[in-house]
Amino acid sequence: MPFASKPQIAAPDRTAGEGPHERLILRGATVIDGTGAAAYGPADIVIEHGEITGIWEASHSRTLLEPPSGEGAVEMDLTGKYLLPGFCDSHAHIGNWYQAPNAEYVYKLWLGHGVTTVRELGCFNGLDWTVQEARRAERGEITAPRIHPYPAFQPGPAGEDPILTADDAVAWVNNVAERGAKGVKFFAPTPEAFRAGLSEINSLGLGSACHHDQRRASQVHALQSARWGLASIEHWYGMPEAMFRDRTVQHVGPGYNHNDEPQRFEQGAHLWLQTADRGSAAWEETLEEFLSLGTTLSPTLNIYIGSRDAARVRTSEWHQEYTAPQLWEFFQPSAVNHGSYMGDWGTEQEIAWRHAYQKWMSFVNDYKNLGGRVTAGSDSGFIYKTYGFGFIEELELLREAGFHPLEVIRAATLDSAALMGIDAEVGSIEKGKRADLQIIDEDPLANLKVLYGHGHLRLTPEGLQRVGGVSHVLRDGVVYDAVQLREDVKHLVTTEKEAIAEGRPLHAH
Numbered sequence: 032m033p034f035a036s037k038p039q040i041a042a043p044d045r046t047a048g049e050g051p052h053e054r055l056i057l058r059g060a061t062v063i064d065g066t067g068a069a070a071y072g073p074a075d076i077v078i079e080h081g082e083i084t085g086i087w088e089a090s091h092s093r094t095l096l097e098p099p100s101g102e103g104a105v106e107m108d109l110t111g112k113y114l115l116p117g118f119c120d121s122h123a124h125i126g127n128w129y130q131a132p133n134a135e136y137v138y139k140l141w142l143g144h145g146v147t148t149v150r151e152l153g154c155f156n157g158l159d160w161t162v163q164e165a166r167r168a169e170r171g172e173i174t175a176p177r178i179h180p181y182p183a184f185q186p187g188p189a190g191e192d193p194i195l196t197a198d199d200a201v202a203w204v205n206n207v208a209e210r211g212a213k214g215v216k217f218f219a220p221t222p223e224a225f226r227a228g229l230s231e232i233n234s235l236g237l238g239s240a241c242h243h244d245q246r247r248a249s250q251v252h253a254l255q256s257a258r259w260g261l262a263s264i265e266h267w268y269g270m271p272e273a274m275f276r277d278r279t280v281q282h283v284g285p286g287y288n289h290n291d292e293p294q295r296f297e298q299g300a301h302l303w304l305q306t307a308d309r310g311s312a313a314w315e316e317t318l319e320e321f322l323s324l325g326t327t328l329s330p331t332l333n334i335y336i337g338s339r340d341a342a343r344v345r346t347s348e349w350h351q352e353y354t355a356p357q358l359w360e361f362f363q364p365s366a367v368n369h370g371s372y373m374g375d376w377g378t379e380q381e382i383a384w385r386h387a388y389q390k391w392m393s394f395v396n397d398y399k400n401l402g403g404r405v406t407a408g409s410d411s412g413f414i415y416k417t418y419g420f421g422f423i424e425e426l427e428l429l430r431e432a433g434f435h436p437l438e439v440i441r442a443a444t445l446d447s448a449a450l451m452g453i454d455a456e457v458g459s460i461e462k463g464k465r466a467d468l469q470i471i472d473e474d475p476l477a478n479l480k481v482l483y484g485h486g487h488l489r490l491t492p493e494g495l496q497r498v499g500g501v502s503h504v505l506r507d508g509v510v511y512d513a514v515q516l517r518e519d520v521k522h523l524v525t526t527e528k529e530a531i532a533e534g535r536p537l538h539a540h
Contacts, residue, residue, distance in 0.1 A: 038160040039125060040133035042173040047516065051081040051171075051466075051508030052105045060109035062088075063476065065116040065444035065459035067437050070476065076114065078466040081508025086462055107503075107510075113474055115440065116459050117147025117176075117467035117504065119447035120422050121329045122240075122265055122408025125164070125178075127155055130361050130412050132527055132537065134164060136520060137418045138175040140353065143484050143516040144419035145469035145501045148177040150408070150451055152216040152240055152265070158182040162211035171509060174516070177467075179213040179451050181240060184220055184228055194220060197227035204231040213451070214238025216265075217256075219247045226259050233260045238451060240329065243269030245302075246289060249280045254317060263327040263406070263450055266334070267299075267391050271306035274313045281305060292372040296338060297380050303387035309397070318398055327404040327450050330395050332388075332428035333421050334370075334410040339384040341376045344415035349485045352521050354417045356528055357537060362415050370413035392432035399434065399442075406450050407443035423482045436476040468505040469513070473498055484517045 054077070061072035077085035123146075126137050141149060154161040158180060165178035184194060184203065194203050200223075204215060214237045217225060232239050239262045243253055253261075253269030264270060272281070281302050289295055307313035321328075337344035350359065364374030399405045407429065411421035422443075429439045448458025457467045473481035480487040481499030489498050501513040527537055 037128060038156040039128050039131065040135075041160070041164060042133070042135045042138055042167070042175055045172055045174050047174050047519075048506075048509040048511045050105075050505075050510050052078070052510075054079050054104040055466075055508065055510070056104055056106045057109050057114060057468075057470075058106055060112055060114035060470070061474075062086075062460055063113060063115045063437075063440055064461065065441055066461075067441045067445075069437065070113075070474075073110065074114075076460065076468075078505075078508055081466050083460065083462055083464050083466055086460070107470075109470060111472070112502070113471050114460065115145065115469050115471070115475070116444040117457065117469055117506065118145045118407070118422065118443045119148040119150075119451065119458060120146050120176075120409050121150050121263070121406035121447040121450055122331050122410050123149035123151055124153060124410065124412050125151055125156060125161065126358065126412045126418070128357075130358050131418075132355050132357060132523055135174065136355060136523055137412075138173070139516040139520050140417070140419035140484070141176050141422075142174065142504050142506065142511055143501065143513045143520065144422055144482065145471075145504055145513070146176055146419065146422055147467040147469075147504065147506045148179070148448065148451065148453070148457060150179045150181060150214070150238075150240075150447075152181045152183075154180050154182040154212075158207055158210055158212060165211070171507060174511065176506065177453075177457075179238070180211065181214040181216045181238065182207050182212050184215050184217045184224075194224050194228070196221075197223050200224040200228035201231045204228050204235070204237075208235050208237060212237065214240065214262075217241040217261075219244030222247075222251050225251055225256065229256070229259045229261060238262050240265050241269070242266055243272075245281070245295070248272045254320060257321060257324045257326040261326065263329045265329050265408070266331050266410075267303070270317075270394065271302045274307035274311075274317050275305075276307060276313045278305070292366075292369070293374065293376070296372050297383070299335075300338065300380070300383035300387035303390045304383065306390070309390060309393045314394070314397075318394070318401055318403070321398065322401050322403045325404075327406060327446075328395055328398055329406045329408045329450070330391070331408045331410040331425065332392070332395075332432065333424035334414055334416055335384070336388075336424070336428065337373060337414050338376075339381050339388055341373045341381065345373075347415065347417070347420070349417060349420050349483070350415075353420065353484065353517070353524060355524050356531055358412070358417065361412075373414075392428075395429075396433035399438065404446050404450065405429070405434075405442050406447040407439075408447075419484055423479065423484075426479050426482065430479060436479065439479065440475070466505050466508040469501045470503040470505075471499065471501050484513075
């Protein structure tokens with residue numbers, strides 16, 4: 032993946048959304064509060080200046096105690112509707128100029144799927160650009176989720192010095208902290224720089240995440256970095272190596288080249304197939320130690336599902352209307368673009384990945400059952416994953432891994448907020464928290480597919496219909512029409528395709 036030679040087009044000033052209101056009352060909702068508790072209702076939620084100030088609910092022993100409206104209060108009737116906390120995407124990227132027409136396209140897809148907070152890992156448009164967008168979002172100046180910038184700690188692109196020593200790491204961490212980073216994402220640092228950087232990050236109270244590059248995993252696997260104080264393990268890298276007992280490195284065949292992406296992604300499955308079996312001593316010891324260290328798993332199960340079914344991701348229903356032509360072009364098999372490795376992806380590769388998923392999902396579910404924190408992250412923008420839609424796929428895959436729907440919602444809300452250190456502010460529907468919420472007509476606990484922006488196909492007495500999709504999303508008390516946000520995206524995609532047909536330049540070119 033080439034580093035961005037220029038930043039993405041920033042979001043325009045906000046023109047959508049109403050509020051925050053002095054007093055907003057959401058009446059008669061069924062509440063799924065994000066804590067793991069069962070749904071309840073009907074309930075009235077009182078919001079004042081973007082903060083939840085009261086929850087009035089019915090129970091078997093009393094009737095609904097309706098809060099007084101008060102002069103000038105705005106009310107929304109949510110009878111028969113479901114109210115959830117806004118989703119927190121624990122692994123997100125704002126697309127570069129070669130992946131998305133502009134930042135607004137990405138933000139509206141996120142908000143249009145109920146995502147009100149993102150942990151932006153890598154800051155590939157540049158830290159200063161990302162911090163500026165995050166501050167504009169926090170002030171309510173743009174239509175966007177909350178953005179937590181985590182710049183990438185790794186050997187830099189051409190023209191930048193790599194971070195090699197402990198002193199380099201400490202200086203770099205302090206520099207990005209002063210510039211507004213909320214945390215740091217590691218890739219393939221030297222062990223010395225990794226350990227020193229983590230120590231400085233933790234002393235400053237910043238967050239940390241790591242994609243354990245396989246070239247370094249034999250030196251520092253995921254359990255070793257957790258011992259050093261790493262907050263979250265991204266994807267699956269470094270975890271199988273932590274359970275090796277009959278080898279010290281992954282066994283790859285002759286001719287393997289790590290820089291060949293098809294080979295690397297193919298070998299990813301075999302890494303899981305070579306590690307310890309579920310229930311073995313190594314498996315259980317690793318889970319227990321991660322738990323004792325308070326490590327979070329951010330698995331991003333959805334981003335790799337093309338490895339087990341390439342046709343599924345290439346032909347997803349939403350591509351036609353919601354995937355921008357820049358992103359579609361980036362997805363195509365290529366020797367240059369990261370994750371565009373499916374130029375000759377066959378049966379053998381897919382079957383290996385299907386078996387690998389069984390072990391990977393078992394590890395994630397076992398960790399959750401022990402009490403470990405697992406979050407929902409999408410990593411969209413790669414491997415045929417469109418922003419927003421990929422996040423809902425992640426929820427479905429957590430369900431496949433064995434999570435109860437209430438556990439899925441908690442992973443996507445309160446647990447992800449806790450990883451970012453903002454669970455006292457958002458992540459659940461509780462008095463005193465900010466009003467980051469989403470409203471949907473259908474019950475997502477019965478069918479997570481109703482959360483997809485393009486809706487769920489259902490046969491009714493009136494014929495086939497699309498149902499579901501978030502109807503409204505609240506971000507800090509500002510009420511957005513989520514349907515209109517998605518319509519805006521569809522219009523932008525159509526405009527970009529027309530530009531191509533007419534030979535006109537695209538947005539970011």
